[in-house]
Amino acid sequence: MNDRIYPQGVPCWVHTEQPDVDAAIAFYGGIFGWTFEDAMPAEAPGRYVIAKLNGQDVGAISGPGKGPAVWTTYIAVDDADMACQRLVADGATLVSGPAEAGEGGRGAIVADPEGAEFGIWQARRRLGAQAVNQPGAWNFSDLHTGDPAAAIAFYGPAFGWAFDDIGFATMIRQPGYGDHLESTVDPDIKARQSAVSAPPGFADAIAWLAPTGGGGQPNWHVTFTVEDRDQTVAEAERLGAGILEQDDTEWTHSALIRDPQGAEFTASQFAPASGSD
Numbered sequence: 001m002n003d004r005i006y007p008q009g010v011p012c013w014v015h016t017e018q019p020d021v022d023a024a025i026a027f028y029g030g031i032f033g034w035t036f037e038d039a040m041p042a043e044a045p046g047r048y049v050i051a052k053l054n055g056q057d058v059g060a061i062s063g064p065g066k067g068p069a070v071w072t073t074y075i076a077v078d079d080a081d082m083a084c085q086r087l088v089a090d091g092a093t094l095v096s097g098p099a100e101a102g103e104g105g106r107g108a109i110v111a112d113p114e115g116a117e118f119g120i121w122q123a124r125r126r127l128g129a130q131a132v133n134q135p136g137a138w139n140f141s142d143l144h145t146g147d148p149a150a151a152i153a154f155y156g157p158a159f160g161w162a163f164d165d166i167g168f169a170t171m172i173r174q175p176g177y178g179d180h181l182e183s184t185v186d187p188d189i190k191a192r193q194s195a196v197s198a199p200p201g202f203a204d205a206i207a208w209l210a211p212t213g214g215g216g217q218p219n220w221h222v223t224f225t226v227e228d229r230d231q232t233v234a235e236a237e238r239l240g241a242g243i244l245e246q247d248d249t250e251w252t253h254s255a256l257i258r259d260p261q262g263a264e265f266t267a268s269q270f271a272p273a274s275g276s277d
Helices: 021-032 080-089 148-159 177-183 189-195 229-238
Strands: 011-017 035-038 047-053 056-063 070-076 093-100 105-111 117-123 138-145 162-165 170-173 205-211 219-225 242-248 252-258 264-270
Touching (some): 011 117, 021 047, 080 105, 148 162, 177 189, 229 264
Parallel strands (some): 070 117, 219 264
Antiparallel strands (some): 035 047
């Protein structure tokens, strides 16, 4: 099969709401090479623009937003209404929806018990991000939380997630997702990961759990893959972004970037150290 589909409980989509959609298009098109397609009629009061990489859906930009610019991560569900009811019963807050998104699907925005907002998405025609884990595309989302134990207690039962402390980070897994990828769009995933000595269970990885820094607000943070971190940083600065920090690990070179309208994201270059492959 050619289309990437997302089982329930797997993050499937990212979008950013921005005060100025055209300015966001200029910035993200400039650093990631995205092209754009309006998904709403011209007479609509707002815009929802699908970002594409080499013709494949990668995410979206919407606006004009009333609040600060932010990136939102969506998690796939089979039934948005039932998912909302279950999440609210478990302590979440319904922020908006569930609502129809044309023929694309049905979605809602929810805040977890700590206040970190995320979306849920019941796909119809719009299946989720089709270009992923390649330069210019979404890589992972991280849950930044002030109370890891409480986050595990909420998200584990809510979506069936497993949490593995692998030393340098806590990996969030959807058990069986690697098998799904192997049988659909990525038949070489396990062999490829074995070749670089990836942590056990990495084929099932769907997100990361991290503490909030300096007492910050819990949130879902997005990371995009880039070919060259330093080149992306230079281009982002040229286009008006702020570089908040840079980090090199045995696996990645990354930069935390604040776009010109205030939305934060990470650009990550896969660069395994010598001996990791």
